[in-house]
Amino acid sequence: MSVEEVMKEHGFNLAASCAGKASFTKWIKYKGKRAYITVNDISGEGFPTTLEEPVRVAVHDLRSGNEVEAPQDVGSLSSYLESLQE
Secondary structure, three states, rough: HHHHHHHHHHOOOEEOOOOOOOOEEEEEOOOOEEEEEEEEEEEOOOOOOOOOOEEEEEEOOOOOOHHHHOOEOOOOOOHHHHHHHO
């Protein structure tokens, strides 16, 4: 199963900005407001291509796109996905 298929199972879609930055995104409610989660590779510029690589996870306000909390670095994409099931 590809990383994109695994992410889709967890509700994430692959998205790219007009600047060419790609990430997996998922729409959520954050403190009662519409927001979205981004999952990028550790550089924050691309998307993870394996379940074993480190990732950077951030939550953004839907309207402004601004981060609503500091990004978190996670040891691997699989660890992050496991944390969603807890």
